[in-house]
Structure formats: structure tokens, C-alpha cells
Amino acid sequence: MSAAGEGSAAAGAAEELRRRIASAGLLPGERLGEVALAAELGVSRNSLREAFTALAGEGLVVRRPHRGVFVAAPDADTVRGLYRMRRILQLGALEQGWLTPAAVARLERAAEILDDDPSPRRLGDANHLTHLGITDLAASPELTRVMSSVLARTRLAFHPLDEQTRLHALFADRNRWIVARLLAEDLPAVRAMFGDYLEEAEAFVLQHLDGSAAAQVSDVPA
CATH class of the missing domain: 1.20.120.530 (GntR ligand-binding domain-like)
Structure with a gap:
């Protein structure tokens, strides 16, 4: 996939995950499994990682070393x-x-x-x-x-x-x-x-x- 295609896929994945969080489809502290989620969303793992980076910048997910990516739990x-x-x-x-x-x-x-x-x-x-x-x-x-x-x-x-x-x-x-x-x-x-x-x-x-x-x-x- 081209760089532009990867970027579009990442943006689409981020928007879908944002929508799920906003509709309580994803819950605070829930782990986001990379392999299964990439397959479910129909994107590459690289695109999903880009989506995670965007959502982490918004405070919607957090990365925990050696554990993975989790939905944020606001304090x-x-x-x-x-x-x-x-x-x-x-x-x-x-x-x-x-x-x-x-x-x-x-x-x-x-x-x-x-x-x-x-x-x-x-x-x-x-x-x-x-x-x-x-x-x-x-x-x-x-x-x-x-x-x-x-x-x-x-x-x-x-x-x-x-x-x-x-x-x-x-x-x-x-x-x-x-x-x-x-x-x-x-x-x-x-x-x-x-x-x-x-x-x-x-x-x-x-x-x-x-x-x-x-x-x-x-x-x-x-």
C-alpha cells in the first residue's frame, strides 16, 4: 500500500475507534489487541499503529510498555x-x-x-x-x-x-x-x-x- 493509502487507512481506523469510544462500545481500561483489531478493521498493523498514535495524542488510549495499548481511563x-x-x-x-x-x-x-x-x-x-x-x-x-x-x-x-x-x-x-x-x-x-x-x-x-x-x-x- 502507498504512503497515502496507509495514511488514509490509519485515519479511518482512528475515526472508527473514536466512534466506538464515544458510543461506549469500548470501555476504560480495555486492551486493544493489535492483530485481531487490525483484521477486524481491515487495515494493516502499521496503519493501526498510526491510528493508536493519533488517539494517544488525543488522550483516548494509552500505551503501556510490554503490555500493549489500552483505552484510557480519565482521572x-x-x-x-x-x-x-x-x-x-x-x-x-x-x-x-x-x-x-x-x-x-x-x-x-x-x-x-x-x-x-x-x-x-x-x-x-x-x-x-x-x-x-x-x-x-x-x-x-x-x-x-x-x-x-x-x-x-x-x-x-x-x-x-x-x-x-x-x-x-x-x-x-x-x-x-x-x-x-x-x-x-x-x-x-x-x-x-x-x-x-x-x-x-x-x-x-x-x-x-x-x-x-x-x-x-x-x-x-x-
Whole structure:
């Protein structure tokens, strides 16, 4: 395969793995077996290694010497950084953006899920679409690509909150309201509440992470 072909294959593999992480198809700490995964994705091992390098640069996977590549498990400092990025990207999009065709398509997909009595995981999918839809308001594919990676890392922090808590159920009604107001082109109303929304979500995730860390410490023999 040519160098251009290898690069295209690597980019495609990275995008597919990013999509799986964002949809909770790959879980924090999961080992990514190179041979099996390359065959599954239909790419060479060299292309897959390039994809791993790209994802490692985004903080989505980590390489552990002599052990392999693993899906990242965000810690509290990482979560704080992700929410700082979200405030900048999403509040900026709400301030400067407009209802683009890309945003409409994404938000309508979120609405379909939210109206279908979804499972916790599907509520997470709707949440992901809602927040990407907000970023689509900026009419910048580059910002949407950045946000896609940020949200994929955020989704890793959400797991296993999807099953152990009512995280997405707690925010489902607000997500329905956000989707409805954005589709009605009422961006100022969403922006007025969105800072508090992110602050509450961040606090919820950090509380869970702090509790998990404390539990792990208590399980260590004295």
C-alpha cells in the first residue's frame, strides 16, 4: 500500500475507534489487541499503529510498555480539563453560532432517541449528539472534530456511571429542552443556562470519581 493509502487507512481506523469510544462500545481500561483489531478493521498493523498514535495524542488510549495499548481511563484532573474545553467550545458556539444544517441533523437524531424511552446507554448517545449539535452551531468542521474527541474522552469518564448512577436520566429532561430550544433557534435561552448545566455535570462526575478512588484505597490491605 502507498504512503497515502496507509495514511488514509490509519485515519479511518482512528475515526472508527473514536466512534466506538464515544458510543461506549469500548470501555476504560480495555486492551486493544493489535492483530485481531487490525483484521477486524481491515487495515494493516502499521496503519493501526498510526491510528493508536493519533488517539494517544488525543488522550483516548494509552500505551503501556510490554503490555500493549489500552483505552484510557480519565482521572479527576483530566475531567476538569475536559469541562474547561467544553465551556470554551460550547459556550462560544452558543454565543457566536447559528442553527446550521449539520446542527439540525444532529439535534433531530438526539430528539428521536430522547422520545423513545431509551436505556441508560442510549440516553448517553442522545447526550453525545446533543452536545455535538451545540458545537455544530459554530459552522466549523475543525471545532466539531475537536469536540468529538473531547466528548469521547468525557464518555470514558461517564462509564460506568451509565449503569451505576442515573447520570443521563438526571439530564435527559434538560437535554430535551435544549434540543427543542435550539431547533426553535432560541440560542440565547440555552446559553443562559448552559454554564450551570456543565458545572452540575462536572461536579457529578468528579464526585463519582472521588468516591471510586476512595473505595479503591479502602480495598487495599493495611
